[in-house]
Amino acid sequence: MRNLNEDTITQAVIASLGGCGDSRLRTVMTSLVQHLHSFARETKLTEAEWQAAIAFLTAVGHITDDKRQEFILLSDVLGLSTLVTAQNHAKPAGCTEATVFGPFYVEGSPEYAQFDDIANGARGEPCFVSGYVRALDGQPLANALLEVWQADEDGHYDVQLVPEDDGTHAHRARGKLRTDANGRFAFRSILAEPYPIPHDGPVGAMLDALGRHPWRPAHLHFMIEAPGYETLITHVFRDGDRYLDSDAVFGVRSTLVAQWVQQPSGTAPDGSQMDVPFYTLDYDFVLNPKGPGR
Template sequence: MHGTAPSASADLDETTVTEAAVASFRDTPDPRLRACLSILVRHLHAAVREMEPTLEEWEVAVDFLTATGQKCDDTRQEFVLLSDVLGISSLVENINHRKSSVATEATVLGPFHMTDSPERELGDSIDEVGKTEPCLVTGRIVSVDGTPLPGAGVDVWQADEDGYYDVQRPDVLPPGNGRGLFTADGEGSFSFTTVVPSYYPIPTDGPVGRLLLATNRHPYRPAHIHFIATANGHIPVTTHIFVAESPYLDSDAVFAVKSSLITDFHRLDDPGKAAEHGLPNPYVHAHVELVLEPSRGGGRG
């Protein structure tokens, strides 16, 4: 007889079905998959026992998950958004980045890293539409001992000063606006020009938005710029810098703010420096140090 999963039994009830479900995965060849499914089944069953949902409530839950999947496409990931607002994305990032205290803290990827960033030269602008609050971002990628990491990569993406990513307004914003893939110089340094990002609401036109409305939660994220830094022999880091004094730093809808990532965006009046970077004067400047922890196996992440 093929397969060893237990057959259905009239004797199964709310006290015995959990163990039967766990046992059904006992022949799973991958031990990690088997262990994860067992943990998931036990905790889901425990949650259902605690909630005691009605059949109508369970149908609503299934409809919600169905709608979440239906909202996903090439540029929209509603399940990532759901993971974000439940705090799960933040939890997973923290579990997977238990680094030394001097390494840059990781935070969520977010739902808008859905398209490749265009490769750009150091100093290029990632603002392709000429918004009104110009900003210079400079940075260095270093190891935990302060050693610069020449040739390190940094992937950057952000919302514009109206709070939109390019994929949200394809009829207004050109593809790649607010995005750039840079290679650090021999000192591990990089720079680009952009605009000061705005705080913004996460998308609320789908099931996740309806969940926030039903729970009286606001959908806003504080102003920030995303980074993924990679270097040979080091663990990649996915992180943000948050604009100091932005609204919602104390109530980020996706639980991503960490005090070490809050960054001053200084307003400068320096015509010479502004001209050097092709910016009008005055302009805003932010600097970020991305500190990577060495990996055991080496190789670029």
């Protein structure tokens, strides 16, 4: 391994991986080394550019914590999240498409009953959401678990707001609920609005340098689980949003675009009386059965 140069370094690094006992890790690292070295050669990477890249990744690490995942944002805006999702979640025709997870999922959200208000004080116009979870053959999936989360009308998720006195964040516009015996779900929340991804950090600076905007079209996040079926991670997007064709994280699928319908004041879907106009969204989900060994 002595006297390596730009023509021999790549094979030397690959040869050093020969003792790796994990064949998949060896395959991934071999390809990574080859592509990284090819990138450096193709672009004639300078030392100053290499140092700037290291500084950028260091800044991404420094701003990342349990409330903000800048590495996921970086993966999202480079299209890597969508690519990995697409190649790992091919589904039969008729199944609901998956899309990116995003950086604002939180474990431990509260569980609600049908028609409960998961907004829990989040700012926004009232919205009633309902639909069914079914199998490909139309069979209703009872007791399926849905996790839902969204931003408020100001574009903020609950974890981005000022914490409570004890340092925790109240769960707002976020929660779990289960389908009934007919596979139906229904809850109250707030109207989905477009919002920018966090752009006050290194990823935002990169977008600005590239002449790109940080905006996402209005959407609701869903994660749906049912025994015997693949977990579905997806969004439902609001039709007519101006950012549908320029989503900063490339997550939009035409099949996931739906109508939020404005209703006049009066009786809401949960039977309550609304003295202001409100919105309704109806959207059904179709889950893909697990294959052998999954």
